[in-house]
Amino acid sequence: MPLVTSKQMMVDAQNGKYAVAAFNIENMEMVQTVLETAAELQAPVMIQTTPGTVKYAGVAMLAAMVQTAAKTCPVPVALHLDHGESYELAVQALHSGYTSIMIDGSKLPFKENIALSKRVVDMAHAVGIPVEAELGKVGGKEDSLEVSDKSAAFTDPGEAKEFVLQTGIDSLAVAIGTAHGFYKGEPKLDFDRLAKIRDVVEILLVLHGASGVPDDMVRKAVALGISKVNFATELRAALTRGVREALVDQSIIDPKKFMASGKKAVKEIVKQKIIICGCDHKANSYR
Numbered sequence: 001m002p003l004v005t006s007k008q009m010m011v012d013a014q015n016g017k018y019a020v021a022a023f024n025i026e027n028m029e030m031v032q033t034v035l036e037t038a039a040e041l042q043a044p045v046m047i048q049t050t051p052g053t054v055k056y057a058g059v060a061m062l063a064a065m066v067q068t069a070a071k072t073c074p075v076p077v078a079l080h081l082d083h084g085e086s087y088e089l090a091v092q093a094l095h096s097g098y099t100s101i102m103i104d105g106s107k108l109p110f111k112e113n114i115a116l117s118k119r120v121v122d123m124a125h126a127v128g129i130p131v132e133a134e135l136g137k138v139g140g141k142e143d144s145l146e147v148s149d150k151s152a153a154f155t156d157p158g159e160a161k162e163f164v165l166q167t168g169i170d171s172l173a174v175a176i177g178t179a180h181g182f183y184k185g186e187p188k189l190d191f192d193r194l195a196k197i198r199d200v201v202e203i204l205l206v207l208h209g210a211s212g213v214p215d216d217m218v219r220k221a222v223a224l225g226i227s228k229v230n231f232a233t234e235l236r237a238a239l240t241r242g243v244r245e246a247l248v249d250q251s252i253i254d255p256k257k258f259m260a261s262g263k264k265a266v267k268e269i270v271k272q273k274i275i276i277c278g279c280d281h282k283a284n285s286y287r
């Protein structure tokens with residue numbers, strides 16, 4: 001089916017007390033694998049692209065690829081700009097056919113983050129596309145996006161309430177202790193803070209940095225009101241591991257062969273994450 005926006009699938013997730021799994025992709029093989037697995041598990045799904053991936057392939061190429069793959073996919077698929085860095089990039093992504101936008105002004109002072117996020121909301125809502133923004137700073141490193149442990153900052157519930165009111169965003173990425181990339185030790189999530197944020201805002205909440213977060217913690221975050229969970233690093237690592245394993249055989253020179261091994265490794269991760277988020281067998285409830 002054609003791409004859908006992220007709004008309805010996330011509202012359905014919020015009402016059904018599960019979360020949509022959102023997967024960052026790097027290439028055609030990852031798109032194919034995520035969609036094939038979502039179809040097998042009857043899960044609505046989000047494909048998303050980081051600024052690094054956008055620089056690498058361009059929004060037009062990425063959108064064309066995902067639109068084409070979604071057309072023959074029997075479950076709802078949304079294409080999301082992850083950590084959109086500027087108003088201009090958000091416009092480009094919309095023109096190319098993205099159906100969900102994140103504007104990440106989390107590095108800016110509070111008022112400037114509000115102003116940038118609102119500007120993107122006004123523009124995207126005019127064409128019916130929902131917007132995610134971030135308040136607080138999710139730590140860790142993903143491509144060019146890096147937030148040191150020192151400058152990572154948790155989302156303040158009071159500020160979250162004001163931010164949501166003033167921007168009109170559809171979903172909020174919360175910083176509650178997760179980080180992009182792999183963790184050095186066991187992540188510590190501030191569930192009390194998440195519960196407080198959930199109490200003061202009614203909009204959809206998003207958990208970033210979920211690679212390496214133990215399954216029971218992801219489940220607990222979903223039970224406390226998270227409606228979308230982002231996974232990138234574990235997929236990248238799986239693809240690379242699968243390709244490496246295949247390339248041990250020096251006679252393999254056909255990318256189709258070593259990519260098949262990478263896809264198999266990615267599939268296992270996608271399957272696990274869909275089940276942890278509880279979005280398997282939810283595609284039919286999509287209206």
Ligand code: 13P
Pocket residue numbers: 024082083142179180181182207208209210211212230231232233234
């Ligand atoms: P991970 O790198 O932990 O998978 O986080 C992905 C993410 O939050 C993308 O925005």
